[in-house]
Amino acid sequence: MRAGGPSAYLPPMIPDPAPPAEPLALYVHWPFCAAKCPYCDFNSHVAPRVDHEGWRRALVAEIARMRAETGPRPLSSVFFGGGTPSLMEPETVEAVLEAARAAWGFRNDVEITMEANPASADAGRFRAYAAAGVGRLSLGVQALDDRALRALGRLHGADEARAALRLAREVFGRVSLDLIYARQDQTPEAWAAELAEALRLADGHLSLYALTIEDGTAFGARWRAGRLRGLPDEDRAVALWEVTQRLTEAAGLPAYEISNHARPGEESRHNLTYWRGGDWVGIGPGAHGRLTLGGRRWATEAVRAPGAWLAAVAGRGSGEAAREALPPREAAEERLMMGLRLAEGVEEAALGPLGDLEARLGPLEAEGLLVREGGRLRATERGRPLLDALLRAILA
Amino acid sequence: MTDPARIRNFSIVAHIDHGKSTLADRLIQATGTVADRDMKDQILDSMEIERERGITIKANTVRLDYRAKDGQDYVLNLIDTPGHVDFAYEVSRSMRAVEGSLLVVDASQGVEAQTLANVYQAIDAGHEIVPVLNKIDLPAADPDRVRAQIEDVIGLDASDAVLISAKSGLGIPDVLEAIVHRLPPPRGDRDAPLKAMLVDSWYDPYLGVVVMIRVMDGVVRKGDRIRMMATGAVYGIDKLAVLRPQMKDIAELGPGEIGVFTASIKQVRDTRVGDTITHERRGTDTPLPGFKPAQPVVFCGLFPVDAAQFEDLRDAIEKLALNDASFSYEMETSAALGFGFRCGFLGLLHLEVIRDRLEREYDLDLITTAPSVVYHLHMKDGTMRDLHNPADMPDLTLVDHIEEPRIKATILVPDEYLGDVLKLCQDRRGIQLNLTYAGSRAMVEYDLPLNEVVFDFYDRLKSVTKGYASFDYQITGYRQDNLVKMQILVNGEPVDALSMMVHRDRAETRGRAMVEKLKELIPRHMFQIPIQAAIGGKVIARETLSALRKDVTAKCYGGDATRKRKLLEKQKAGKKRMRQFGKVDIPQEAFISALKMDG
Secondary structure, X not given: XXXXXXXXXXXXXXXXXXXXXXXXXXXXXXXXXXXXXXXOOOOOEXXXXXOHHHHHHHHHHHHHHHHHHHOOOOEEEEEEEEOOHHHOOHHHHHHHHHHHHHHOOEEEEEEEEEEEOOOHHHHOOHHHHHHHOOOEEEEEEEOOOHHHHHHOOOOOOHHHHHHHHHHHHHHOOEEEEEEEEOOOOOOHHHHHHHHHHHHHHOOOEEEEEEOOOOOOOHXXXXXXXXXXXXXXXHHXXXXXXXXXXXXXXXXXXXXXXXXXXXXXXXXXHHHHHHHOOOOEXXXXXXXXXXXXEOOEEXXXXXXXXXXXXHHHHHHHOOOEEEEEEOOHHHHHHHHHHXXXXXXXXXXXXXXXXXXXXXXXXXXHHHOOOEEEEOOEEEXXXXXXXXXXXXXXXXXX | XXXXXXXXXXXXXXXXXXXXXXXXXXXXXXXXXXXXXXXXXXXXXXXXXXXXXXXXXXXXXXXXXXXXXXXXXXXXXEEEOOOOHHHHHHHHHXXXXXXXXXXXXXXXXXXXXXXXXXXXXXXXXXXXXXXXXXXXXXXXXXXXXXHHHHHHHHOOOOOOOEEOEOOOOEXXXXXXXXXXXXXXXXOOOOOOOOEEEEEEEEEEOOOEEEEEEEEEEOOEEOOOEEEEOOOOOEEEOOEEEEEOOOEEEOOEEOXXXXXXXXXXXXXXXXXXXXXXXXXOOOOOOOXXXXXXXXXXXXXXXXXXXXXXXXXXXXXXXXXXXXXXXXXXXXXXXXXXXXXXXXEEEXXXXXXXXXXXXXXXXXXXXXXXXXXXXXXXXXXXXXXXXXXXOHHHOOOHHHEEEEEEEEEEXXXXXXXXXXXXXXXXXXXXXXXXXXXXXXXXXXXXXXEXXXXXXXXXXXXXXXXXXXXXXXXXXXXEEEEEOOEEEEEEEEOOEEOHHHOEEEEXXXXXXXXXXXXXXXXXXXXOOOOOEEEEEEEOOEEEEEEEEOOOOOOOOOOXXXXXXXXXXXXXXXXXXXXXXXXXXXXXXXXXXXXXXXXXXXX
């Protein structure tokens, strides 16, 4: 407040400069795979022939549609996921990135990631993807053991994976690799050896997923039929989790999220957007998005089946299947569910709509599963492997 | 009014799948009582739960008009009776209302043990019994063997058993002729003061309470002022009718006739099965023998899972009670479960039926606490009080001794299962009273504590005898024994809804069984949970539910947020079916499942 009120002597008021637009992330879903993996419940499909030209046009059209909604906001990251995006023609990647840059513009430090399979055919396109603008590759190695790779239904071998990784490190500025552990008959010792090799090959980021048997997958059906043997019991699952934490910490790549490990500074900025409750646009079949528009948080979801999505974009000019304004309580629940996955936790200020949580949080804190400090709530080392149970205790 | 010589009153005694309901349907059809187009299978089992469980809970009746081959017109009254021990008293009253029974036996399966209890009830009631062999058109039918078995096991002459197939209608005319010619007509004095037995009563939303009676002596007419002898209440008869099976008005009912009336009676509980109805003026002084007021013998707490449903539960219980005099209730408060009702039942089946009806017809989710019998507490000051709920057990220093109800159980069982039955009765603190054989069947009588029977005795008996045993009991009185209150502590907190009275010698076994069962029923938590059974301050059994150590979703990215949120909604719904005790969530099923023992 200026003392004395407006005065003719003073220069006219200059409005404050517009606050810098909140950055935005872009997720692009490529739904096709060369083969469906038996553990995978993602929206992925095996198609004999893909109309690359048509898909290119549709993805570009969706970017234009979303730009009209978001207004000008710089992109902090782009992520090509799938499916198997390393089956995309490099021209498509280039067209999408060009359209995104034209629509929103990139921040200087934009992170552009692509998921890729280590199969040699895919690796053959690495340089072209890099030339199109991809700066970070997330390689689906899954295992460094041929037998395990066959059991997981993967089309590549361990040596092929090692070669792809070497090539990727030459071509891309940043490389991450995915491994699946807690596999059939896997001992903590064998996993320690495999993880040690992965840490030697890694570049600064690892995603280490405990194998999860999902309904609606080939593994799910076999498990129900009692024909998926050798999966770890809880004791072994805990031992495998502990080996994972110990080795990655010793190598300087501690978990920054439940299943993601990085050298500090090498975290996936795109994925952090999800866990930190930022805004992202999701395009492609089945892609979800979250956008804060006019003070409300919107959840969007695209048509799931690839053919139907393509037809929707071409026919009615939108691939969107549903959108919903999340009530503040649900938005806050989502913040908590996502935020507690991070080692840094979640700002307590974001949890206001959940009401007074003291009765729920107090006992969990006393139990040593949660801590509150510096205005943040986070799961402890003991709490993190129990996160789903913790979330039930807080929210259900 | 019908000449008693032209009336035949009968019931049908049969094992559960031997075709009782199908035969009843055929008789209704063959006499043209219900037009074919209105027939639906098993027309007499009217309640949904009865149909589902294949049991009859309420007595049902139908009046059939039949022109016999001798050219005479007859009135046939069929009373379909309940067949479960919980309703043994109701069965005995229905049996006293008729003069004969059809004993229906499956011609391939033969006599089953469960038939016996009911046939003996019929014999006790002095019935003439006509054996009927059903399903004779099946390839496996062996009428000669089954006839011999009926003679051997039951001691009935089966040489002129009627051979039928209720399903195809074969032999149905012969059944009707046998009813007319082989069953005796009712007797009664038309000029004597009115004496009618109250066989059953129920609530009809349009008519109010409907009372079914069998007239023994005298005549009752529409408009009469009548008195219920047990309650002393006086009513004016508004409507008098017979059931065909819908109500059809009739001017009067004389000796031997069965019908229903309404009399502006507000609640079913104002009517007592077995009571004698007479005229207000110039009535009889001597009631019919055998009347017993309904006495709940099993008590349990019913609580809404969602505390907000308490008022709905109250409404539902009040409505159900209007239609069931044998069920009692009073409000109860539990430290763990909040507000609910302490309810009394005739037995465990009755309890389950009422609970099912509350849940289904009134859309409630309920927690049922440990069933308990009524104990007599003899206090040091010389007074005696009833204990319906173990949670109300007073300080032991004030109690001199405790008595528990005992029963005389009669069990009929094929002799190959006898050993298992004896073991079961011994394990339940039984004292053998008698053991006799009839053919290849044994009849054992045991003196048993009722509290050992109410939980799962009938289930266990059926399971150890593969369903071939029948069981009946009557309460014989109270006896002192070494009884203690056993508490269950979950994570150090006593769960009042699980505390129970047990015999001291059986406490360890029961306590062990309970804590082991609870260990399976309670989901693991993020901390370890001791589960203990204790008497006073002394722990007699303990299990530890280990802590959950790993439960985390491996992959959770942008597209998974919605899915996680939906899963959370399901988990919230699941949590509503749990009750929190201290830090521990206990699923509602645990309260009843924990009580079912395997041994």
